[in-house]
Amino acid sequence: MPDWLAYVNGRLGRLSLPEVESAQVREELAAHLEDTYLSLRAQGVSESDAVRLACDQVPSWLELRRDILSAKLEAFMQNRVSQIWIPGLVTLFSAYVLLALMQFAGLRVMISHPGEPRGIVLYLPWMLSLPLIGAIGAYLSRRAQATGWRVYFAASLPALALGVFFLLLFPLAFLIDPQVSLSIKATALAAAIVNWVILPGFALCLGVALQSLRKVREAHS
Amino acid sequence: MIRTELKRGTAELAILSVLEQQPLHGYEISRRIEHDSGGALRFTLAALYPLLYRMENRGWLRGEWETGDNGRRRRCYKLLPRGRKMLAPLRAEWSDLFRAMRRVARVNHA
Numbered sequence: 001m002p003d004w005l006a007y008v009n010g011r012l013g014r015l016s017l018p019e020v021e022s023a024q025v026r027e028e029l030a031a032h033l034e035d036t037y038l039s040l041r042a043q044g045v046s047e048s049d050a051v052r053l054a055c056d057q058v059p060s061w062l063e064l065r066r067d068i069l070s071a072k073l074e075a076f077m078q079n080r081v082s083q084i085w086i087p088g089l090v091t092l093f094s095a096y097v098l099l100a101l102m103q104f105a106g107l108r109v110m111i112s113h114p115g116e117p118r119g120i121v122l123y124l125p126w127m128l129s130l131p132l133i134g135a136i137g138a139y140l141s142r143r144a145q146a147t148g149w150r151v152y153f154a155a156s157l158p159a160l161a162l163g164v165f166f167l168l169l170f171p172l173a174f175l176i177d178p179q180v181s182l183s184i185k186a187t188a189l190a191a192a193i194v195n196w197v198i199l200p201g202f203a204l205c206l207g208v209a210l211q212s213l214r215k216v217r218e219a220h221s
Numbered sequence: 222m223i224r225t226e227l228k229r230g231t232a233e234l235a236i237l238s239v240l241e242q243q244p245l246h247g248y249e250i251s252r253r254i255e256h257d258s259g260g261a262l263r264f265t266l267a268a269l270y271p272l273l274y275r276m277e278n279r280g281w282l283r284g285e286w287e288t289g290d291n292g293r294r295r296r297c298y299k300l301l302p303r304g305r306k307m308l309a310p311l312r313a314e315w316s317d318l319f320r321a322m323r324r325v326a327r328v329n330h331a
Contacts (some may be wrong), residue, residue: 031296
């Protein structure tokens with residue numbers, strides 16, 4: 001009997017899918033060819049004809065690869081929306097609406113060096129609320145069957161969005177105000193990144209970890 | 222386009238219908254459809270698997286690996302509640318289509 005898995009590997013080429021998924025597709029197709037071949041042999045078809053008829057199941061491997069990828073990527077796109085973007089937008093929206101409400105309510109902020117550009121401004125009540133928002137993001141993402149980096153990405157989107165914003169803003173700062181020295185600008189940027197990206201990101205990821213812990217406890221109980 | 226949609230619709234209804242009776246792996250699905258349709262409907266490997274993956278992604282089916290008595294691993298497809306729910310409207314749609322075609326083309330039952 002031919003090695004059907006080797007045959008499929010040789011014909012199908014590289015599938016742009018995660019390795020495990022790609023291996024499963026290959027194994028499944030090989031199993032189908034093997035079943036076809038064995039069934040034909042059981043009906044008394046000669047070895048060479050059984051191989052030929054089994055192989056005729058796929059007129060074009062290129063087309064089959066395209067169709068499989070299209071079917072799998074359709075799911076990938078759907079999953080990306082439900083696992084990353086919807087939970088991510090929920091966390092983004094909640095985090096900044098809450099921040100705006102806190103500012104509107106006049107909650108005091110902590111400033112490490114008042115009046116200096118390197119002063120770190122801490123919105124402590126907001127920071128304390130971020131683990132909860134991160135946990136909600138993680139819950140929504142996991143509910144859509146997300147795992148690993150997708151959950152962390154969705155939950156920490158408010159911090160990541162600000163990170164991108166600061167990185168884009170940094171070159172502009174040199175153009176807008178050339179009188180202010182580079183060291184002051186760099187210090188201000190570093191302070192902003194710590195305050196608005198790293199610390200909130202850490203708080204949001206803490207929420208993901210707490211949600212994971214809760215999930216593990218639920219699984220054990 | 223209509224031809225493609227029509228073919229896909231037929232195939233989806235056929236797959237859901239055979240899986241309604243019992244979970245089957247890919248090769249068994251194609252054999253069962255061929256047998257139940259008296260040889261009129263045939264699914265090659267190339268036609269079957271992209272469709273199965275698409276239906277699985279929609280949450281109509283779930284494929285799970287099983288090891289048979291002979292030690293061979295096969296991915297067995299099971300109908301999920303969402304797929305079961307799709308059966309009634311699909312059957313109604315096809316029934317309406319056949320009725321309409323009978324009237325238009327004056328096709329009688331054999």
